[in-house]
Amino acid sequence: MDWEAFVLSVELAIGTVLCLAPLALWAGRALACHEFRGKGFVEALIALPLLLPPTVVGFYLLVAFGRHSPLGQAFEAVTGHLLAFSFEGLLLASVLVNIPFAIQPVQRGFEAIEPSVREAGAVSGLSPWQVFLRIELPLAWPGIVTALVLTFAHTLGEFGVVLMVGGSIPGETKTIAIAIYDRVQAFDDRSANVMAATLLVLSIVALGITNTLSRRIGRRRG
Amino acid sequence: MADPALVERAPARAEPAAEVLSVEACAQGPIPLEIGFSLRAGKVSALFGASGAGKTTVLRTIAGLWRPESARVICGGVTWQDSAAGVFVPPHRRRVGLVFQDYALFPHMTALGNVMAALGNLSASEREARARDLLALVRLAGLEHRRPAELSGGEKQRVAVARALARDPHVLLLDEPFSALDRAVRASLYGEIESIRCRLACPILLVTHDFEEVARLADRVLVLERGRIVADGDVGAISARADLPIIAAAAEAGTVLVATLVEVIADRRLTVLDTPAGRLFAPLLDAPLGTRLRVRIPSRDVILAARCPEGLSVHNALAGQVVEIASRPGAVADVAVAVGQALLRAQVMEDAVQRLGLGPGRPVIVLVKSVAVTIPGN
Numbered sequence: 001m002d003w004e005a006f007v008l009s010v011e012l013a014i015g016t017v018l019c020l021a022p023l024a025l026w027a028g029r030a031l032a033c034h035e036f037r038g039k040g041f042v043e044a045l046i047a048l049p050l051l052l053p054p055t056v057v058g059f060y061l062l063v064a065f066g067r068h069s070p071l072g073q074a075f076e077a078v079t080g081h082l083l084a085f086s087f088e089g090l091l092l093a094s095v096l097v098n099i100p101f102a103i104q105p106v107q108r109g110f111e112a113i114e115p116s117v118r119e120a121g122a123v124s125g126l127s128p129w130q131v132f133l134r135i136e137l138p139l140a141w142p143g144i145v146t147a148l149v150l151t152f153a154h155t156l157g158e159f160g161v162v163l164m165v166g167g168s169i170p171g172e173t174k175t176i177a178i179a180i181y182d183r184v185q186a187f188d189d190r191s192a193n194v195m196a197a198t199l200l201v202l203s204i205v206a207l208g209i210t211n212t213l214s215r216r217i218g219r220r221r222g
Numbered sequence: 223m224a225d226p227a228l229v230e231r232a233p234a235r236a237e238p239a240a241e242v243l244s245v246e247a248c249a250q251g252p253i254p255l256e257i258g259f260s261l262r263a264g265k266v267s268a269l270f271g272a273s274g275a276g277k278t279t280v281l282r283t284i285a286g287l288w289r290p291e292s293a294r295v296i297c298g299g300v301t302w303q304d305s306a307a308g309v310f311v312p313p314h315r316r317r318v319g320l321v322f323q324d325y326a327l328f329p330h331m332t333a334l335g336n337v338m339a340a341l342g343n344l345s346a347s348e349r350e351a352r353a354r355d356l357l358a359l360v361r362l363a364g365l366e367h368r369r370p371a372e373l374s375g376g377e378k379q380r381v382a383v384a385r386a387l388a389r390d391p392h393v394l395l396l397d398e399p400f401s402a403l404d405r406a407v408r409a410s411l412y413g414e415i416e417s418i419r420c421r422l423a424c425p426i427l428l429v430t431h432d433f434e435e436v437a438r439l440a441d442r443v444l445v446l447e448r449g450r451i452v453a454d455g456d457v458g459a460i461s462a463r464a465d466l467p468i469i470a471a472a473a474e475a476g477t478v479l480v481a482t483l484v485e486v487i488a489d490r491r492l493t494v495l496d497t498p499a500g501r502l503f504a505p506l507l508d509a510p511l512g513t514r515l516r517v518r519i520p521s522r523d524v525i526l527a528a529r530c531p532e533g534l535s536v537h538n539a540l541a542g543q544v545v546e547i548a549s550r551p552g553a554v555a556d557v558a559v560a561v562g563q564a565l566l567r568a569q570v571m572e573d574a575v576q577r578l579g580l581g582p583g584r585p586v587i588v589l590v591k592s593v594a595v596t597i598p599g600n
Contacts, residue, residue, distance in 0.1 A: 116326035119287050122313040123320045124340035125389050131314075134339065138330045 109143015
């Protein structure tokens with residue numbers, strides 16, 4: 001078991017969840033509650049990372065993070081090191097790749113709230129902020145938790161994009177998924193097996209949590 | 223119950239109530255609207271019309287949930303909305319109570335929690351006691367800790383009413399509150415609304431497409447057609463307007479009269495009611511003399527005769543004069559007859575109109591087979 005890779009993966013997953021949570025909450029609610037022109041286009045754009053092969057996403061991110069892109073140059077000017085093949089670059093890539101996993105369940109969660117329930121909050125004297133905290137958040141909560149769990153689990157297991165953008169620098173960009181690949185290449189099946197089983201168990205737990213929560217949504221609406 | 227919000231109203235509503243709410247709204251679409259009316263305290267007004275006429279839009283405008291292109295809403299001297307002056311008070315700062323058609327209870331809160339959520343103006347300690355009082359008022363004591371999913375349709379409606387009353391509303395808006403309920407439940411909830419209206423000092427606006435609700439609950443009717451008010455008056459006058467298609471369609475509801483109980487003939491098990499149409503006999507009622515009542519005469523239960531016949535089972539025979547005759551589909555005619563101060567409607571076969579030679583101005587005897595009497599607030 002490569003503990004360094006495991007810890008790095010957990011750090012990356014927590015970082016991704018922390019960055020995406022506010023974004024997903026805002027964007028998911030906006031998509032659920034408002035109709036605007038180009039909404040279909042925005043939704044398609046959000047779903048794009050689900051369809052594209054990770055190597056394609058990784059390739060474009062690598063180009064965007066590289067020394068010849070404005071983003072890469074700006075990052076290097078501020079921090080003194082390259083964005084590509086760094087933990088920061090990996091985190092940014094992970095955030096972008098996980099956008100659909102974070103936003104879509106949150107959107108579904110807010111969509112499940114009847115518009116009249118939200119209006120009833122306002123008519124009952126609750127300010128928009130109170131309606132959000134006391135009515136919308138508790139009702140959309142299962143969707144929000146689902147989004148966070150999915151994002152966390154998906155980040156732990158992400159392989160293609162991480163390999164393209166991060167390379168495999170121990171302690172910096174070598175995540176557990178990369179470590180498994182490494183061990184298999186080195187014919188160290190025992191280590192690969194332990195790490196693969198760890199990821200398998202974590203994924204099953206994550207699915208169990210999200211399933212339980214989505215059933216709770218169904219019950220509450222019934 | 224000691225209750226600051228639910229002020230006992232002056233008896234018999236003798237003094238003229240002040241105008242509390244005035245609404246003007248104008249919009250092109252999606253729901254065209256061009257309306258203006260004002261409501262008085264303590265009165266139930268019905269906004270009556272077919273679905274799609276814009277009834278709910280009017281309620282949503284008053285509550286601030288919808289902003290028409292131009293609107294002016296003034297409640298109790300406070301301007302809630304004046305598009306010309308750029309004034310818009312958001313819904314949560316308007317003192318309105320709104321009972322939604324689907325009740326829109328907060329599904330994650332108990333009945334008590336739903337009512338307490340609307341009591342944000344009180345301190346935490348007062349909130350629960352007040353919410354319990356309100357739930358007791360709508361006869362839900364004992365169900366405080368049920369969630370909406372565990373309540374029946376009628377119980378949900380009561381929670382919604384209690385929640386709407388929690389804010390001490392300056393106007394109470396009811397959006398088709400009975401449409402999702404079956405008949406038996408409705409009947410008991412009508413009584414509930416009537417008893418609440420007797421305790422409430424604010425105007426009540428009821429949106430409905432069911433004339434029976436109008437006849438039962440409303441003092442005044444605003445008939446809405448394609449976003450415009452095509453008739454506005456007290457329920458008796460409007461119910462006699464056979465020229466309005468929607469009223470004609472609701473003909474079974476018949477004419478509504480305000481009546482006073484003037485005499486009890488105990489040995490014949492009858493009561494005598496004084497109405498604008500003259501004296502009417504009704505079955506014995508359990509109410510003291512002088513009680514104000516509401517009498518509904520279904521137009522199918524009105525028979526017209528050229529002369530007063532003898533030896534009839536019918537108690538009520540009134541002399542009147544035909545005002546107008548309108549034909550309806552199915553060889554049926556709607557005959558409006560002026561009787562005393564009132565206008566009664568009769569639904570008869572067109573053939574009968576021919577045989578009796580009925581026409582405007584013609585004297586006629588109106589025989590009333592049945593009268594439905596309700597006591598408001600009971």
